Amino acid sequence: MSEEAVDVLIVGAGAAGAAFAWSLAETRMNVVCLEQGGWMKPEEYPTAGVDWEMRRLGDFGMSPNSRGRKEDYPVNDSESPISISNFNAVGGSTILYAAHFPRFHPGDFKTKTLDGVGDDWPVDYAQLAPYYDVNARMMGVAGLAGDPANPHHDFPLPPVPLGKIGETLARGFNKLGWHWWPSDSAIATRDYEGRAKCINLGPCIMGCAQGAKGSTDVTYWPLAVRQGVEVRTQCRVREVTLGANGLADGVVYYDADGVERRQKAEIVVIACNGVGTPRLLLNSVSKEFPDGLANNSGLVGKNLMFHPYAMVNGVFDEPIEGYKGPTGCCLMSQEFYETDLSRGFVRGYTIETLRGNGPVSTALAGLGGDIPWGDDHHREFANRFDRSAGMVVICEDLPEEHNSVTIDTDLVDSDGIPSPKINYKLSENSRKMLDHSVARGTEILEAAGAHNVLSQAPLQPAGWHLMGTARMGTDPAKSVVNEWGRSHDVKNLFIIDGSIFVTAAAVNPTNTIQALTLYIADTIKKNLSNLFD
């Protein structure tokens, strides 16, 4: 098996790898995907047990450094105010994501032209729009058409319920005259394509036991596998190897038993996210590429972008039924999305309202003193349980070369593969944007009737969105891959995850990662006869 070359080898079975595999499956090429995690069992997700809230601090935590799963690799993020969050499994980080599924705005692809910052992308909204539509159908996106903050797009499913908290916050937005709209959500609000409808379990961010959330293990992958794509799990890739002809000729990986294997391939596709992808490339050193594969530009690992997050929460006088409904999907506001320099910063942010917490999370959130031990405990708990809610604010980060992923000189994973190290500093522009967003978030909550408003900015464990570390572009000196994801340096090597983003926008990136992946896959299919020219 391992000595025979496959046509297409995908590394990583997350959001991008799944969409790519499904798209390529129709070609009947021999497609194999190597994934360091395994298939999840939704019936074992936390909401199926009484200790569901606590597992967020354990095996369903966001940080690979504390989660304790064998398939995780450690990340040195000690030099960053934002720590890395991810998940390693078939489905990747979509297993834990909130499924908030907005699109980029047209202007997000032209920040240099419009605002003189970042760079313009080599693709634009119009090119990706058909692929956003396909992705909406494949992932099962719920929403409401007609949002004045976004180009018109339709939805296969009706929006998630606002709930009492959504209506309460909506009235706050309305009082201020500010934009809001039901969130675009990759959540089956009706039975959809074999997925049971959402039953409002609450914590989508610990996996969806119902299978209603659009994680790629229940959307793209079953279809891709049915069409012949092989997913090889518990296989961790160490390096991409280079043949004598200057093309990638396969990978070296460790299987579930830690045995070193080799898989040859005609085309290698990397989909390991904005940290895992540069790690793999930088670990793939050869005589031709002493600084890492496909790194003639020197930009592999550079320009790391997160979305700096703020969180603003308040306490309401009445119960808000906050533990019901998708945690991260309710309504969003893009009142402050487009550039207005009078605010003191360039670019902007999206506000995404959150629902509330269960009893354990409420109590633990009060450990700092809001819910004391002793005689006042019950009174203060009652004041907060089912009465606390708020929002996160997702700020656009701008590409800066000093924000980077490198290889740590000491840290290795369980197979001995060197781990990534994050060097990241929050920019002055992001700092001003966060401050502005906290002030506006406080206004919204107070207008909605909340008191005791508290905030955190930047939110430390919020490194969910990993972008920019192998950026796309037409100039090989200023980018790692071309306008359809192909390495400038290695003609049969493609990158399809958030690494290739040129800028970050101010929305969750998964929808755009997948639309871009589908676009790249289609371009490959159209150019099969001269793919390596």
Next chain:
Amino acid sequence: MSEGTQQSPFSADQRRALVCVLDRIIPPSADAKMPGAGELGLADHIEQVLRKTPDLLSTITDGLEAADERAAGSGEKAFERLPDSERSRVLAELSTTHPGFLPSLIFHTYVGYYQHPTVVAALGMETHPPYPTGFPMEPGDLTLLDGVKQRTQMYRDA
């Protein structure tokens, strides 16, 4: 051997002190709707935690013994003999002399208490996990969007 029949990591005196400490961390509510953490039996939960995190055992047992010692200094034989106000005072003092004791115990007490079926029911929630029944929800009042729908295009063409 089941977890319930495993030997306690505490001596009888330590266990008695633990129950009293738990009842001080979360006492019964004045209206008696919410039980105290000690009377609820959360000492068993703490024992389970310590079996999984044995490194924490000495922090807890040292704190419990110190609580009894301080009670003796007050002229009582044990922490359990102190009135509530004195128990609170002793625990507050231990925050300085045994800094890991109370925060650890509070954390695990909060966790055990608020996932206990008796407490969950007292909060008015179903006692089973969210899955598979879930929660019914109405779509919500989308007429609240009427004003927003009147706005002109907010995004820039590019």
